[in-house]
Amino acid sequence: MKAMIVTLPGDGVGPEVTAVAVAVLNAVAEQYGHEFTFKEHLMGGCAIDATGEPLPAATLTACKSADAVLLGAVGGPKWSDPNAEVRPEQGLLGLRAALGVYANLRPLVVHPALAALSPLKADRLEAVDVLFVRELTGGAYFGAKTRSADTATDECKYTTAEVERVARRAFELARGRRKHLTSVDKANVLETSRLWRSTVTRVAADYPDVTLEHQLVDSMAMLLLARPGHYDVVVTENLFGDILTDEAAAIAGSLGLLPSASLGEGKLGIYEPIHGSAPDIAGKGLADPVGTILSAALLLRHSLDLEMEAAAIEAAVGEVLAQGPHTRDLGGNASTRDVCGAVLANLQRAAAPVVSRAQRAFG
Ligand code: NAD
Ligand code: IPM
Ligand code: MN
DSSP states (O other): OEEEEEEEEESTTHHHHHHHHHHHHHHHHHHHTOEEEEEEOOOSHHHHHHHSOSSOHHHHHHHHTSSEEEEEEOOOGGGOOTTOSOOHHHHHHHHHHHHTOOEEEEEEEOOGGGGGGSSSOHHHHTTOEEEEEEEOSSGGGTSOEEEOSSOEEEOOOOOHHHHHHHHHHHHHHHHTTTSEEEEEEOTTTOHHHHHHHHHHHHHHTTOTTSEEEEEEHHHHHHHHHHOGGGOSEEEEOHHHHHHHHHHHHHHHTOGGGOOOEEEOSSSOEEEOOSSOOOTTTTTTTOOOOHHHHHHHHHHHHHTSOOHHHHHHHHHHHHHHHHHOOOBGGGTOOBOHHHHHHHHHHHHHHHHHHHHHHHHHHHO
16 A cells, blocks of 8 residues: 655654654565655754744644654753743644544553563563553643743643543443443542543443443552553543553553554544653664554554554564563663664564465465
8 A cells, every 4th residue: 555654753862763663664565565655844843943833834734644643752951941932842732733633542561571670560560451542632731821920820621522532432442452441530629520520421321331430540540550450441631641651651661662643533643652852862872662663553553554564563573572682771782773673674584474475376
């Protein structure tokens, strides 16, 4: 198939990990006979430096006409002055809103070979397989903001329509998994959470085959560590989802491992690792590219319907996690490029029997 993918490498380690994911997608295209065209655009701090804006119009136009968007990370100390007029992160938020990608899927699995890297004891890690569905275009991230000399506010607003669509997505996803949905809120304090809880409860009537439980976010932060194996699909609002998924990444062993898919109503999605621009290791070739490579697999699965190819990437990554090479965050001393090379080699090895079968048939 033919597909146009916009890449937004961004800042810090963003370009380093994006380059690896593009190399992996190119290898998949060649092996499976697809034609992927990549168009690179500016977003984030690099876009501010070049154009004064974090999300230039040309970038947004390109993303809107793409089949999928692959993103590295944005931000960094250079643009982090709390008094700055414009910030890289505004570009990312603007893009998510403009593309209407309200459901951010963040899967957590623990690879057995990495169990020792988890802060949790091995027995807690058995059967950990959680899919977080983070609401991505509402809440405090997008409410009105005010600032005076001694006061600041961030409005947190949700409509029933916003809650309902992400809840339905989470119920649908739970249906395809273990049919257990945990909705996380702060309904004992926040009015938005009470609207959230009653909306999710109402929607649940349409999914009688899915078991629904509600959990307050503070105890959820604890329970996620105490019994991560209990959870199947977890749906929550924007800010809670941001925080809980970085916590989830620690369970897996590194923030560098977790991918994400941001989806709306159509096929177009944004795919990015959940980590940031990692300024402390940027430019050194130390970044773990696994979260971005796995995001490329999600891109194939959700935007292009290429399930076999997505699974091939996941298998190739799984082998690297099992056998190495490992970057420093995983206790190894391999570079970003070493991991890239190993994933490409695994992909090729896995495809080899297919090629030889074809050769036998035609030769
Ligand atoms: P961060 O995720 O960039 O880094 C946190 C820690 O995790 C650092 O020690 C970093 O080295 C490590 N880390 C992150 N990704 C890694 C990888 N792939 N391999 C190995 N180690 C990795 O979070 P931060 O330091 O709080 O934020 C830095 C900047 O990134 C901020 O400007 C923030 O706004 C931005 N950010 C952007 C995104 C995004 O673009 N989607 C996401 C999160 C943070
Ligand atoms: C993420 C990031 C972003 C968020 C920032 C950079 C705006 O932390 O994708 O998790 O908070 O959504
Ligand atoms: Mn985050």
